[in-house]
Amino acid sequence: MPTLSNLACFYFLILSYFGYAQVVELSGVVTSFEEVENIHVINKTENIYAITNAKGEFKIKAKLKDTLVFSSVQHLEKRVVVDHQLILFKALRVLLDEKVNQLDEVVVGKVLTGNLFSDIENVEGKPPINFYDVGIPGYTGRIKTQSERRLSQAGDFKPRMLPGMLLGGGSLDPLLNAITGRTKMLKTRVDHEERDKLMRKIKSRLALDFFISNPLDEAYRMEFLYFCADDPDFLKLCKNQTDFEILLFLRAKYRAYLENRNETKN
Template sequence: MPTIQNFIFISFMLFSYFGFSQTVEISGMVNSFVEVENIHVLNKAEQAFTITNAQGEFKIKAKLNDTIQFSSLVHQSKYVVVDKNIMMFKAMRVMLEEQVNELDEVVVGKVLTGNLFSDINNVDGKAPINFYDVGIPGYTGRKKTQSERRLSQAGDFKPKMLPGMLLGGASFDPLINAITGRTKMLKKRVEHEECEALMRSVKVRLASDFFRSNPLDEAYRMEFFYFCADDPNFVKRCKNQTDFNILLFLRSKYRDYMQNRSEGSD
């Protein structure tokens, strides 16, 4: 009897693994307090892209642990990792928050706000001391994103860490996260967010100049930049590069993009 139970258990685990590793079509619904039509839905892992209809409905292909991004001009971008429940029901529902663009505050004269450091900068007198003045080391670099913090907490397992874990001197979390695939998933998410941020930075800086000499309908410009970001060499060609080199890359992708659109319309 134990042998039969073990066989059933192993069969179930194999069925679940191979079932969830397959790419399926997921039906989804986007909810929001503002407009839900024409929201971009992107799954870079499957090279899949679509937009929502007037009811916020969409369909997109995905597999377990894929990250699906939702973005629009009036919503805050959101990332959803495809879990086992989504794979099982082949459905998902996403709530998006409105993107609020606050205007800069206009202050006339010297107004005290109640914030100590703000008020010190707003009155006559000497500037407050900082950690350099008193010889205390401090961090002034870029703040980590939420995904980067989660990746740091998950740990990156190395074989040399195993003796310390077995002797009780180190946590088993890095090993567990490596086995379950959580660390790999978080690394992919960090890379995806870095690529997304770079793509938006390139768009803001260069879109106006680029489309002046490379005409493209406004409705397809965001799709074009996602097309560029899907290139495996996108980060290498655009990160820490001069605007001239980036424009050369965009120009090469523009030709490919227009050719794809031409073939798709035939």
Template sequence: MLKIKGFIVIFVLFPFQTILSQSVEIFGKVQSNSGIENIHVINKTAQVFTITNKTGEFRINVALNDSLVFSSVQHQFKEVVISSNIISTKILLVKLDEQINELDEVVVGKVLTGDLLKDIANVEGDPPINFYDVGIPGYTGRIATQSERRLSEAGVFKPQMLLGLLGGGVPLNPILNGISGRTKMLKNRVMIERKESLINTIKTRLSKDFFASNPLDEDLRMDFFYFCADDENFIKYCKNETDFKILIFLRHKYKQYTENLEIAND
């Protein structure tokens, strides 16, 4: 009789434990006084991730005792362990605290006393004049790098320019630079600089969150980013894209990188 009762208890508990160990999709919502869109939600245990939408909502697969990490620039880091209650309700509400960076007080320039005559006497120099002050049109876009300026000066070589030489109305610089290979060299240099800039941007913004769910030795991380930059689609998938799309690309390259490491170690 005792054996039968024991068997019944095991029979009842087994499906319950099986359910808890399975991965389920939960619905979550982030609450905060700051922006709640594009917050990174990372399942460190299962190594999957997502981001919140404009209302702070997200969906992600979890299992019992998985660790969810919530991270963004404007919020304090928070980690939540998935409980049986979350598994059963499939709902998670997370309150994030705003990240406050307190800076030391810095006094710049002269300290004003409130006495107009004294304050005027303490002011040195004339205010700078810009092109708006004198009515001259000016450029306010991104300043070109030295390599970009040199590429612009080199000009773009087109084969039909050779025919224009007969009339003498075609500049020689684009032709000479194209034939000598200088234009191609400058284009490669500009591309390398753009990749370097994009690598540094991604590394600063996403490195912490990405390596939280995709572990890699500290001394290999920069090599990994250069490995990503070598991909012919690096600019296409990472330039002006959302963090979510960039993380998907990095995850794809991470699998390739770790496979290469295993082959090299063997």
């Protein structure tokens, strides 16, 4: 006769199997500073695919642990593994990086990895000294993202910089990037990435508890969270704030979101 522990294990395996095998339809949107129409969305695990519309929107069926591949001629390929949160919310937003044409890489000498301590060991001859050796302060803070590095390289043009540029005392890059709109585009991208990162942190930490007391159909939960992230004061009111303060913000946006949905229905 089976014991209670054996029955518990059996039921656990059955529930795990059905949870793992559950197929849901994911609603998603692709964002980029390039064209977002006709981007291929491929479920490599199930061999099914979809194509984004003019707004970057798509729908595709998937289950837990499936791998979604996003690709186009203009973008770098990106892979997303379906996790429990995607199954729960049935929605995702994917930010694609534009593809930059580069010359073939020529390697001269040792290949460096980017890891300071590893590269020092691989350099021939006497290793260079660093700020640890001489006891001076050095930067040990957060590494900038790719978009933040590009923005820093583009420069931020100020009117007071113009005389020096005209007299040859400064680079024209900040002015040219301001005229072409590249600086504005990079600022928008950095802001978008920061909002998306913060929104995902809030979702993983607070969303489940929030929706218990503020009910909302699962199909609209991700839409609500992006509605919050698009608020002009989202970063100011939620970044480095306590959970209580963030929940107050979410509650206020929840009421506004429901009002918007009711107005749309009417």
